[in-house]
Amino acid sequence: MNTPTPRAKRHAQTLWSWFWILAGVLYFVVPLIATFDFSLRAKKDVLTFLAYERIFTDAAFWRTFSFSLQMAFFAIVVSILLVVPTAYWIRLKLPRLRPMVEFVSMLPFVVPAIVLVFGLIRVFSGPPFRLTNTFAGTNVLLVAGYVVLALPYTYRAVDTGLGAIDVRTLTEAAQSLGAGWGTIMFKIIFPNLRVAILSGAFLTLATVIGEYTLATFIVGNKAFGPYMSLIGQNRTYESSSLAIISFLLTWAFMGLIQIFNRGRAEGHLAGAR
């Protein structure tokens, strides 16, 4: 029996590589194409963007989307103000606590959102914090819940960003030049974490926009997640178009992260010369 030559072996390996790449692409792309194709069939025997038109002319779409955008904005601001100083202080003064804080930051992956939302409602529906009784109160509660949900993403992004700069030396350099903690935070730490903060912010945005559980139980159909679910239950073609819109939005956020990260990588390469 003839043994295959090295050239034939290499050829077979290349073919297998392409086979698996193709299989992977088909696995991810076929459902998307199918969904997109289905979303274009709102009229019989005609390909049309009618489902998209209905979505974009639906007032509820814009109302829920803008509400979720606002909630995401506040969640991002609170997350940054909470996570950046905490992660910075842990890196600077309490490095031994880092594994513990990392563990805590991962808890939202372990504790289901349904448990979190019932816990929030139970604690904040009675004294001393009656937050569930007013619209403003429920909005605050929703933002707080989103901050918890986004914690793994924001903490990890910020901590990675802090790892890329020499936090201790930069802090000491600023101190030796007369800077206080406020100046150090807002003129040194925040600007140098710009990319990390943006990464965390976009991930938070992507999470919050489609979030269903917290939104349903705290604010009901005011948010975009429950709106998407409602459409999915009642309007066949519009739900597919909404899935495609949501998908494109998420990818747009991911694309923005890539663009900012590329800028940083080029800067570092230049520094390495």
Next chain:
Amino acid sequence: MSFLTLVDISKTFGATVAVADFNLDIEKGEFVSFLGPSGCGKTTTLRMIAGFELPTTGNITLDGADITFQPSNQRNVGMVFQAYALFPNMTVAQNIGFGLQVRKTPPAEVRRRVDEMLTLIHLEEFASRYPYQMSGGQQQRVALARALAIQPRVLLLDEPLSALDAKIRVELRLEIRRIQQTLGITTVYVTHDQEEALSLSDRVVVMSRGRMEQVGTPYEIYNYPTTEFVASFVGQLNLLPIANLDRDARSCTLAGQPIRFEHSGDRPISDTPRLAIRPEEFWLGDGQERNLLRGRVETLIFLGAIIRVRVDIGDGVLISADLFNARSLNLPRVGDEVLVSFPVHACWLI
């Protein structure tokens, strides 16, 4: 009264003693180096002067005022770090002007001072560059300018040249000394590189295991080391076992060969004294008022300007002799019998 004074300073981290019994007076405009191996406490001492570490005991006074407990951002002490520590989000000009802006200096004055500093470090055309667009040597010059821009009372440098390659290190060393002398600024410099310490400093503090071993001018430290540690850490040193010691006659034998010596240092000699001789004190051949040793060449090591000859003088005793490399030098070969001599005044007992 001295400008900067450290009195009975000690620092412990848990059970580890980083610095102990540290006392030092530094005059205004003086350049003092802390020299020692890793972990000897030199950086910890510098960080206590900067205010980044609090001494466990003792106090620090600067220009007559006790600064022991003063926060680092209120001391007006400039610091240059080994890792440059330039702010990556700022241009060179912004980095240099940062300390002045923190002090709410008028913008026109900031610009004037930044230009002055850029001229001082010869980087006028780099004002709008970012740190990542510059070489290590250029970044460290900017770090120096940034520390000097605030007109600090003391300039502290923590191994500022360690991350640079050899050629740049020598260039920047001269630059630092030139700038220090131009401005007459009191400077404390931490290094483990003896050549740096000896070439830059008015005085050198040699440290080991958290303690001061010796304080003196570079000439004193090199030529009159008071401890075995200083003698062996600063420069190369032959430490050779002796016998038949006669202190009164100032004589002994080395590998069975008679030796005379003149001084034995300022400190008590140990119970098992050894003869200390710098390698550069040897020459091949004999001469007047010189000790003479016979031996066999074991190795020749070419070091560029210097050729190190290791000679076996018997009883398993090896000596290292440094000879200046010159075309006229008549070098022996490995295995040759040679006569090696050194001046009577050039050796001492430790």
